Amino acid sequence: MKVLKFGGTSVGSVDSIKTVIEILENNIAKGEQIAVVFSAMGGVTNRLIEIGKMAAAGNAEYMEFLKVVEERHFVVVRGMINVKNQSSTFAAVRGLFNELGDILKGVSWIRELSERTLDLIMSFGERLSTLVISEILKSRGVAAEFCDARNLIHTNATYGMGDVDFEITNKQILEYFAKRSALQCVTGFIASTGDGITTTLGRGGSDYTASIIGAALDASVIEIWTDVDGMMTADPRKVANAFTIPSISYAEAMELSHFGAKVIYPPSLQPAFAKNITLKVLNTFNTDFIGTFVQKAADKKDYAITGISSIDEIALVNIQGSGMIGVAGISGRLFTALSENNISVILISQASSEHSICFSIDPKNAIKAREVLEKEFSHEISLGYIDGISIEKNLSIIAIVGEGMKKSTGVSGKLFSVLGKNGINVVATAQGSSELNISVVISKSDLSKAL
Ligand code: ADP
Ligand code: ASP
Ligand code: MG
Numbered sequence: 001m002k003v004l005k006f007g008g009t010s011v012g013s014v015d016s017i018k019t020v021i022e023i024l025e026n027n028i029a030k031g032e033q034i035a036v037v038f039s040a041m042g043g044v045t046n047r048l049i050e051i052g053k054m055a056a057a058g059n060a061e062y063m064e065f066l067k068v069v070e071e072r073h074f075v076v077v078r079g080m081i082n083v084k085n086q087s088s089t090f091a092a093v094r095g096l097f098n099e100l101g102d103i104l105k106g107v108s109w110i111r112e113l114s115e116r117t118l119d120l121i122m123s124f125g126e127r128l129s130t131l132v133i134s135e136i137l138k139s140r141g142v143a144a145e146f147c148d149a150r151n152l153i154h155t156n157a158t159y160g161m162g163d164v165d166f167e168i169t170n171k172q173i174l175e176y177f178a179k180r181s182a183l184q185c186v187t188g189f190i191a192s193t194g195d196g197i198t199t200t201l202g203r204g205g206s207d208y209t210a211s212i213i214g215a216a217l218d219a220s221v222i223e224i225w226t227d228v229d230g231m232m233t234a235d236p237r238k239v240a241n242a243f244t245i246p247s248i249s250y251a252e253a254m255e256l257s258h259f260g261a262k263v264i265y266p267p268s269l270q271p272a273f274a275k276n277i278t279l280k281v282l283n284t285f286n287t288d289f290i291g292t293f294v295q296k297a298a299d300k301k302d303y304a305i306t307g308i309s310s311i312d313e314i315a316l317v318n319i320q321g322s323g324m325i326g327v328a329g330i331s332g333r334l335f336t337a338l339s340e341n342n343i344s345v346i347l348i349s350q351a352s353s354e355h356s357i358c359f360s361i362d363p364k365n366a367i368k369a370r371e372v373l374e375k376e377f378s379h380e381i382s383l384g385y386i387d388g389i390s391i392e393k394n395l396s397i398i399a400i401v402g403e404g405m406k407k408s409t410g411v412s413g414k415l416f417s418v419l420g421k422n423g424i425n426v427v428a429t430a431q432g433s434s435e436l437n438i439s440v441v442i443s444k445s446d447l448s449k450a451l
Contacts, residue, residue, distance in 0.1 A: 002027070003219045005037040005188060005210035009227035010284040011129050012042030014079035019284055021080075021136060023225070028142065028183070035177070035184045035213060037149075038133055039206040040125025041076075044069060045189075052121045055104040056113035062104060070097045073128050080136045089135040093128060100124045115159035119190075120198045123150070126187040126206065134185035145182040149209055152176055153191035155199045158342070162191050162199035164212065166271075173216035186213060204265035211279070215271035222272055223280045224264060230281040230292030231256065231263055234308045239451050245292050245306055247299040252306050252401055253279075255437045259309035259346075259399035269294070298403065304411050306402035310451055314346060315363040316392045316428060316441055319373060320356030323385020331357055337376040343369050347397060347439050349430045358428055360441060366391050395427060396447040399439040406435045415440070424450050 004027070006020050027034050040048075047069055054062035070093070077089050103121060107113050130146060137144035152172045155162025177184070188206025191199045201208045207224055214222035231253060234242040248256075250273040257266040263281060272279050272294070279294040298306075324330050331350070334357065338345060348359045361369055373389045380386040405411045412431065415438060419426060428441040442450055 001214075001217050001219045002032055002034045002221050002223065003037065003210050003214035003217070004034060004223045004225060005206055006039065006284065007206065007224070007226045008039045008042035008044070010225050011038055011040075011133065014076055016284060017076060017080060017133060017136065019287065020133070020225070021140070023284070023287060024137070024183070025140075025142070035186060035217070035219075037186045037188045037206055037210040037213065038126065038130045039188045040122075041072060041129050044072070044125040044129070045122055045203070048121050048125055049118065051104065052107060052113050052118055055108040056111055058108055058111055060108070062108070063101075066097070066101065066104065070094075073132055076132050077135070080132075081139045085135075085139045089132065089139075092131055092135070096124060096128055096131070116157075116197065119159045119200045122200055123187075123190040123198045126189045130185050130187045137183065137185065143182040144185055145180065147176075147184040147186045149187045149190055149213075150192035150196075150198060152186075153201075153209065153212060154194055155191045155201070157193050157197065157199065159199060161202035161205075162193070164191070164201070164208075165194075166212075168194070169212060170216040173213055177217055202265065202267070204262055205267075207265040207268035208271075211268040211271040214277055215275045218275060219277055221278050221280060223282055224268075225282050225284045226263055227283065227285060228263060229283045229286055229289050231261065231294070231307070233306070234451060235261065235310070238310070238448065239308070244289075246290065247293050247295065247301075248306060249298040249403060250279075250294060250296060251434075251436055252298065252403055253294045255399065255401040256307045256309045259397060259401070259437070259439065260311040261307070261309045264294075301402070301404055304402055304404035304408040305400050306404065307400075308451065309399045309401065310447060311346065311397045312447065313363055313444065314360040314395050314397055314441070315366040315369075316358055316360050316395055317366070317369055317373070318356055318358040318390045318392070319377070319386060319388075321380070321384070321386035321388075322355065323380055323383070324356070325354045327385075333376055334373065337372050338369065341368060341372045343372065347428075347430045347441070349428050360395070360397060360428070363393055366393065392427070394444045395441050396444045396450075397439055397441055398447070398450050399437050401437045403436060405438070412438050419450060422449060 051062045134144045134146040154165045188209040230244045232242040236242045254269045257264045282291040343365045346360045350357045424446045426440045431438045
């Protein structure tokens with residue numbers, strides 16, 4: 001069994017869907033047993049979020065925006081299914097849009113958009129793209145079946161990024177697939193709680209869906225089909241001379257993706273890694289290209305560094321004070337308080353003087369982080385043991401990643417000197433003892449130059 005996943009751009013237009021169908025039919029012709037996961041059509045998830053927010057704000061214009069999204073799906077049906085088979089697909093698509101329209105009407109009445117409702121609204125993106133493509137396949141004589149991943153993947157009720165319950169999920173996937181012979185077209189990104197409430201796996205989560213299913217079924221390979229030539233040394237949209245990394249380890253891929261390489265969603269690496277299944281990152285728009293193999297051990301490379309990632313926008317939180325020196329448990333309390341409030345930490349740096357700890361977070365969590373920490377350390381702040389919590393914004397992170405760094409000296413020297421020579425100030429830095437990653441925090445205005 002091989003699991004394929006096609007991202008938003010790959011299913012974003014009639015032309016690209018034609019290529020997707022070709023890739024699938026080639027696999028079938030070769031006698032491969034496959035399952036396929038689809039993202040929403042490119043841009044649709046963002047649009048649905050916008051539409052939900054408009055409805056919640058009482059802006060009736062959301063209906064026009066919804067019509068545009070509907071039309072994008074109709075264009076695909078018209079372009080890919082012959083006239084005599086179109087009507088049932090049109091009816092099914094219309095049915096989903098009616099359902100979504102009702103939900104949005106509810107949102108606009110109560111003027112409230114909870115995370116839970118937003119997950120439900122977003123789920124329509126993958127349900128629609130997958131429905132349409134499964135119907136296209138059927139109209140071409142392929143024995144295909146729409147599979148709603150909400151029936152297979154179960155998460156807790158953390159809306160926006162559900163935590164997968166692998167015990168039940170794996171069992172459900174195995175039971176489901178054991179009874180099916182048709183090609184399963186699976187909705188990426190979406191899941192549900194045990195009591196049937198729709199959840200999502202986090203933005204970019206369709207990669208995760210593919211990995212969860214591939215791992216549960218002991219797939220021979222998981223193919224992530226996207227819009228670039230595999231995992232590259234840097235984001236090709238930001239660095240013109242970035243080039244493909246032919247072979248990369250799970251650990252390196254995890255570091256690169258955690259630090260901004262959105263070509264693969266970081267949690268997706270874990271299920272594949274646990275089962276030692278090769279992940280291939282391939283380009284739908286350059287199908288002959290070999291792409292990237294993500295495996296336990298990567299082939300030897302010519303360079304100490306495998307790739308460079310960046311996160312455009314972070315906030316740096318600094319907590320300092322003389323009362324922190326030598327006091328056990330401060331960082332334990334700090335990170336527990338953040339985690340209890342769902343604030344995830346991107347990078348941590350503490351000097352051995354223990355006078356200060358600084359860490360970076362998503363700027364949208366900055367206000368909450370300050371509140372949480374001022375509450376947690378109110379006693380220490382009132383006694384003057386901790387000076388207070390400062391937050392700096394308009395910063396970015398650059399990370400250089402590579403297993404080759406373990407064996408070579410002078411990599412960090414080179415990094416800092418090249419930044420220094422170019423007048424780029426380093427605000428904070430972190431290197432894990434695994435020596436897989438050196439990260440530096442710099443001003444956002446220096447990011448493209450630094451890259
Ligand atoms: P999909 O919809 O196929 O999942 P995404 O937009 O989520 O595609 O991810 C692909 C994008 O990731 C690319 O278009 C590219 O701009 C971006 N990207 C960022 N860093 C990297 C990298 N190191 N290698 C390749 N792509 C990268
Ligand atoms: N459609 C979802 C998103 O835009 C999931 C994905 O594309 O992987 O985040
Ligand atoms: Mg993606």
